[in-house]
Amino acid sequence: MAEIDGGGGGGKHKGKKRGKKLSTRVDFTPMVDLGFLLITFFMLTTSMNKPQTMEINMPVKEDITPEEESKVKASQAITLLLAKDDKVVYYFINPKTGEPETPMITDYSKGGIRATLLKESKSRNPYVDSIAVYKQQLNIGQINEATYRANTNRIKGWKDGLIVVIKASDKSKYKNMIDILDEMLICNIGRYAIVDITDVELEMLKGVNLD
Amino acid sequence: MPKVKVPRKSTSVDMTAMTDVAFLLLTFFMLATKFKPDEPVVVDTPSSISEIKLPESDVIQLTIDKDNRVFFGIDGQQTKEEILKRMGEKYSVKFTDAQIKEFSLLSTFGVPIAQLPALLNMKSEERLKAPQPGVPCDSLNNELADWIWQSRLVNNKVRVAVKGDRETGYPVVKQVIATLQDKKVNRFNFITSMEKAE
Numbered sequence: 001m002a003e004i005d006g007g008g009g010g011g012k013h014k015g016k017k018r019g020k021k022l023s024t025r026v027d028f029t030p031m032v033d034l035g036f037l038l039i040t041f042f043m044l045t046t047s048m049n050k051p052q053t054m055e056i057n058m059p060v061k062e063d064i065t066p067e068e069e070s071k072v073k074a075s076q077a078i079t080l081l082l083a084k085d086d087k088v089v090y091y092f093i094n095p096k097t098g099e100p101e102t103p104m105i106t107d108y109s110k111g112g113i114r115a116t117l118l119k120e121s122k123s124r125n126p127y128v129d130s131i132a133v134y135k136q137q138l139n140i141g142q143i144n145e146a147t148y149r150a151n152t153n154r155i156k157g158w159k160d161g162l163i164v165v166i167k168a169s170d171k172s173k174y175k176n177m178i179d180i181l182d183e184m185l186i187c188n189i190g191r192y193a194i195v196d197i198t199d200v201e202l203e204m205l206k207g208v209n210l211d
Numbered sequence: 212m213p214k215v216k217v218p219r220k221s222t223s224v225d226m227t228a229m230t231d232v233a234f235l236l237l238t239f240f241m242l243a244t245k246f247k248p249d250e251p252v253v254v255d256t257p258s259s260i261s262e263i264k265l266p267e268s269d270v271i272q273l274t275i276d277k278d279n280r281v282f283f284g285i286d287g288q289q290t291k292e293e294i295l296k297r298m299g300e301k302y303s304v305k306f307t308d309a310q311i312k313e314f315s316l317l318s319t320f321g322v323p324i325a326q327l328p329a330l331l332n333m334k335s336e337e338r339l340k341a342p343q344p345g346v347p348c349d350s351l352n353n354e355l356a357d358w359i360w361q362s363r364l365v366n367n368k369v370r371v372a373v374k375g376d377r378e379t380g381y382p383v384v385k386q387v388i389a390t391l392q393d394k395k396v397n398r399f400n401f402i403t404s405m406e407k408a409e
Contacts, residue, residue: 028226035233
């Protein structure tokens with residue numbers, strides 16, 4: 001114990017006159033109060049955890065030539081147009097005619113754009129499902145981080161895999177863009193790009209009343 | 212029959228141990244945390260499943276609030292002083308030593324550089340209330356680009372983190388991204404809050 005017991009009952013002795021011995025016990029209750037008050041203060045005024053971030057690589061602006069752009073096979077690409085009111089319009093390019101197919105409207109829910117992306121991704125890249133298996137193996141420690149990275153990067157970079165072209169209209173919100181980038185992570189899509197929307201696509205949005 | 216005497220026990224408890232615990236926790240919180248920077252705007256970030264953490268230092272934070280205003284913030288007091296001096300030279304705005312000192316303590320701001328001296332003259336409480344129109348970043352007057360460029364000249368390790376509000380419109384985000392690309396920042400981060408993967 002922290003206090004020194006000086007003997008509480010000093011006054012009962014007879015005979016020699018002594019100075020009254022006072023107890024050195026101190027009541028610590030106010031100090032505890034103070035301590036907890038300060039803890040509360042620090043807990044409220046400080047930020048504990050670092051924020052989460054999402055990394056994105058944009059292409060270098062001037063280095064894109066038309067020849068490089070057209071390297072993508074039309075059948076591989078899906079174009080997502082982020083429209084107003086939290087809606088997504090997506091369409092494919094018909095590989096035979098080179099014309100865009102009928103646009104479809106969906107939303108950001110689990111059964112919406114995610115289902116489409118997963119289905120399309122799976123049909124083009126047979127190994128997409130194994131990413132989940134690798135992830136599980138990583139979690140239980142069967143494979144190490146480097147192996148996991150190498151394997152997932154190999155699958156994500158699959159030559160004939162789905163390529164997602166994200167085009168946000170001016171009516172869409174920042175949240176929509178983050179949501180769609182999040183879907184790229186969830187669906188393990190390795191190849192995607194954020195591209196400016198074109199007039200043709202704006203017309204397309206007008207056609208479905210989402211301009 | 213004699214009465215059974217129940218010895219009276221003191222109800223006072225020794226508080227020393229509790230004090231120890233309280234101050235231990237206090238010490239922990241003081242060491243493990245840092246103060247929240249006082250931001251002029253509250254931003255509700257969208258959520259994502261990404262688990263990458265933002266680095267603690269050398270970060271340019273571009274805050275975009277729901278009224279589409281852009282705020283610029285960077286860490287490091289010396290870095291900030293140096294950037295302000297360079298920006299002052301470029302835009303021929305004179306800053307006093309006191310203003311430079313004040314700027315080095317400012318976490319984030321959102322005014323055109325011409326209004327910056329006035330903002331720095333305010334007391335910190337006044338500054339929080341003062342209207343900040345945002346750093347201009349349109350194609351006519353892109354001060355944001357210069358802030359980013361000078362920051363990168365002063366500290367070449369900086370990373371750019373964009374912190375936008377959920378309701379921020381896409382055009383301003385596009386403008387900021389275009390500015391970044393223009394200044395050859397092709398790799399940057401979006402600050403998000405946590406979300407559980409389904």
